[in-house]
Amino acid sequence: MKNDKQPFVGQALFASLAASAAALAVMVALGEPARADEAEAKTMLKAMSDYLAAQTAIQFGYDTNLEIVTDDHQKFLLASSGTIDLSRPDKVRATRHGGFANVEMVFDGKTLTLLGKDANLYTQVDIPGTLDHLVDELRDTYNRPVPGADLLLSNVYDELMRDVTDVKDLGSGVIGGTECDHLAFRAKEVDWQIWIAQGDAPYPCRYVITSKGVDQGPQYSVQISGWKTGADVAADDFAFKAPDGAKQIDLKELVDIDELPTQFAPKGAQ
Numbered sequence: 001m002k003n004d005k006q007p008f009v010g011q012a013l014f015a016s017l018a019a020s021a022a023a024l025a026v027m028v029a030l031g032e033p034a035r036a037d038e039a040e041a042k043t044m045l046k047a048m049s050d051y052l053a054a055q056t057a058i059q060f061g062y063d064t065n066l067e068i069v070t071d072d073h074q075k076f077l078l079a080s081s082g083t084i085d086l087s088r089p090d091k092v093r094a095t096r097h098g099g100f101a102n103v104e105m106v107f108d109g110k111t112l113t114l115l116g117k118d119a120n121l122y123t124q125v126d127i128p129g130t131l132d133h134l135v136d137e138l139r140d141t142y143n144r145p146v147p148g149a150d151l152l153l154s155n156v157y158d159e160l161m162r163d164v165t166d167v168k169d170l171g172s173g174v175i176g177g178t179e180c181d182h183l184a185f186r187a188k189e190v191d192w193q194i195w196i197a198q199g200d201a202p203y204p205c206r207y208v209i210t211s212k213g214v215d216q217g218p219q220y221s222v223q224i225s226g227w228k229t230g231a232d233v234a235a236d237d238f239a240f241k242a243p244d245g246a247k248q249i250d251l252k253e254l255v256d257i258d259e260l261p262t263q264f265a266p267k268g269a270q
Contacts, residue, residue, distance in 0.1 A: 037168070037169035038167040040169055041167045041168065041169040041183045042167060044196055044202070045156075045157055045183060045194070047196075047202050048203070049156040049158075049160075051201065051202050051203065052151070052156055052203070052204075055230070056087065056230070057086070057087050058084070058085075058228070058229055059085050059227075059228040059229075059234065060083070060084055060224050060226050060227045060228065061082070062081065062083070062148075062223060062224050063222075063223045064079065064096075064148070064222050065078070065079055065220070066078045066079075066218075066220050067218035068218060069216050069218050073215060075216055078098065078099065078100070079099070080096050080097060081096070081097055081098075082094060082096035084152070085234070085236050086131070089154070090107070090129065090131060091109055091131075091236075092106075092131055092152070092238070093106050100256060101118075102116070102118045103115065103116060103257045104117060106238060107127070107131070107134055107238070108238045108240070109129075111125070111126055111127070112124065112138075113240040114251070114254060115240075115246070120243060121247050121253075121254055122242060122246055123248065125142075125251060130154070131152060131153070135152065135153060142251070148207055148222040151207060163188045163189075164185050166185065167184075167186075168184040169183055170182040170184055170193075173195055175206050175223065176223070179198050180197055180206070181198060181202075182194075182195050183195075189211070189212060189213060190210060190212055191212060192207070192210065193206075195207075201227070201229070203224065203227050206221065206222065206223045207222045208220070208221040209221070
């Protein structure tokens with residue numbers, strides 16, 4: 001009986017070695033060419049940045065997925081959708097509708113308005129300046145960072161490449177039927193990936209951020225659809241028109257407008 005079992009043990013060992021070799025081959029495939037293609041990956045990201053900066057009017061829809069990890073190590077995925085209408089250098093209208101919030105944001109170059117549609121409450125804050133300045137103020141002064149807002153800035157390349165330590169060109173992928181260049185980057189606190197449409201309009205099709213310092217590496221992803229620029233963008237005066245019966249309140253009173261609902265916020269569950 002002992003001899004009869006030997007072929008089985010040998011086959012199992014061979015299968016194990018073959019699997020290890022296959023895994024090693026994948027590691028090599030992801031390693032060496034990626035380093036060799038680092039310059040090309042940076043060139044593609046810079047081309048996207050230059051293309052975005054050159055567009056004075058942009059319109060698109062988006063879908064987001066926000067992963068959170070609870071204290072007992074359970075992972076949840078929160079989904080929302082919305083639209084962006086942007087006019088450089090200082091105007092934007094954005095909507096976001098998820099399971100916990102239904103929000104509209106309007107900025108006309110002087111005043112930021114946030115409207116909670118379900119509660120019919122809104123607040124207004126004076127933040128005169130460009131879109132870049134608005135994003136900085138929301139993050140630094142009001143502690144309301146806009147996930148994925150790096151893609152709306154005037155110099156996307158410099159913002160995204162800050163603190164990047166590793167760059168990989170992962171070839172191509174298809175997002176929503178559009179063939180894209182797939183790039184991956186590592187920074188001090190996060191890993192991130194971006195899929196850029198191939199061709200004359202290298203816009204971002206998907207952007208994924210992975211938190212390296214949080215248990216189970218939760219991700220935040222934005223997928224873009226219906227990309228339009230220039231004359232294809234519907235006209236918008238970016239003036240806020242309060243809905244019938246809407247009540248204006250202080251910014252601190254406007255709650256449930258974030259993608260992360262309050263029940264998941266305590267004790268750093270994010």
